[in-house]
Amino acid sequence: MNYTLIGSESYLRKRKLNQLKKEHDINDMNLITFDYTKDTMDHILEECNTMPFFSEHKMVVIQNCTFFGASNKDTVDELVHYLEAPNPTTIVVLDYDGKKDARKKVGKDLAKLTKEFRFEQISEEERNRMIREECQKRQITMDQGALREFQIRVGLDLNRLYTELDKLELHGGQITKEVIEALISRPIEDDTFLLSNAIFTHDTKKVFSLIRDFKQNNVEIIALIGLLAAQFRFLVQVQTLKNEGYSNDNIARELSTSPGRIWHTVKNVGQYRKEDLLTILKDLSILDQDIKTGRIDKQQGFEVFLLKHTM
Template identity: 35%
Template sequence: MNYLIYGEDRGRIQKEIQKIVKDNMSNDVKPDTITYNMATTSLEEILADAQTIPFFTEHKIIVAQNCSFLSAANEGSQNTESLEAYLEHPMLTTTLILSGNFEKVDKRKKIVKTIQKTCRVISCSTLDEQGKRAQVIQTLKASQLKLSDEELNHLVSLLPCDSAIIENELAKLIAYPDTLNMRVIDLLITRQIEDDVFALADAIMKGREKQVFKIWNDLNALNKEPIFMISVLASQFRFYYQVKTLLVSGLNENDITQELKAHPYRVKLSVKAVGAVSCDQLLKVLAMLADTDQKIKSGLLDKQLGFELFLIHCKGVFA
């Protein structure tokens, strides 16, 4: 059996590959596993290896990463006729895994149609909030870890929608020798600054001043400098402005993802976030950030006072 494993969730892709390797073990002996990067390797070289009998084991697995020539974004190009021929008549001693970090395959392509007919296709899309919660519960249950509903909800709120990061963070809880509680969870789980920045920007645009200052106070307690926060917020609002401009011009979510070469999940969240705001409002915030940054760096404003004044003045922009 050969495979195509694709999607935006790198962690889930890697777990699927590891599962295939485990399923192909014989007498507790792992098959030879060879990994190629399609960005630097030709299909001909990979297929030549696939058609070679393994020397030291009964079976071998070849992983071809970054198969962007299969994506709907049409990134990269390969002569796929030899791959089509191989998939129609594959080596029984080789499992070929084609993988790539893209949202969709181009189902119009002949090679994709051949893959769908001859391979098992596994889509690893980014987790949503429900999927994130399900993964956390499943992992905790498998490790026989029990949390109260309050502790579970708090843990889920701290984790991003990234399966690889979730597994790494939960591994710390699983290894903890004593009883878990809210304090231990806060100590062990690494807060994701990207999530905090998104939550802060979202609260700013919704005019939720109490929530804005709660998030900022939490970040301040973690020693996040006002200058750093100005920088990351400026980056976030620039991205919002780009997304909003493209939406106004008539592009859809997929078009925006390709145009900005951004992560599909980030674009999806941003499209939702900017739905009720205008380009002018976003530009106003960017101008305020630039002005605050300049005044702090020139010594005209205390950095903490300056940043907090910016947060207060934002309420007037989105009133």
């Protein structure tokens, strides 16, 4: 049996892979991992056709199977041909962190030749159920304020959810909002949202306060420029889809994000002029190029950008 693990929820894909390894009794010696974007298909298939070491089966995991996505035009005919008559001692696992394009022939062919498991991003309702179950299992008690703050800080990232619950389990006892604030950092995306909002409302004091927070968290200016550009691009996308009549849920599905994030964005996006958003995006792009080509000092250039758009 060969498998496809597909979807944006990396925690659940990883957990399923571990289950498959256990089901097929795969040890480290017989686990081989490839990256489709870096390794040649000839090399991968050569490994698939070799025998396992002192075991009934071996497992070949092919990560980053971008041929499932809409933008990749690869047909991977050699892989399809191999899976039509696979080596019975090799278990192939195709792994893709993204959305499958259902229109593509390669996706349809591989769905027939492998057992497919999909792991899309969980909903807020599913996330909240998991938190309740894990808290009960770990004997963690949170008051309502702590629970709300925990939900905000972990978002829909299951890797982060379980990591932060491990911290709270070590703390033990009654978990308050103050405990959450002390132990669990705010997602960088939240601070980016606050920064973009402060820039638009010309709140210079708030802008430079947030910049200090980013520095304390060792966020480089180049990385921050990228985060801001992604946030303003997101605002343009939400505004465009809203103007075209999309509901919040449909926008969330279209942009592969949580309904909660869309709800918070839609509340504010009406106050932004699209022309202003595009101007900021253009200025960020120019700043990024000027810094990377050495035409301007990154600190000075970023401060000039902030002052231009907040004064």
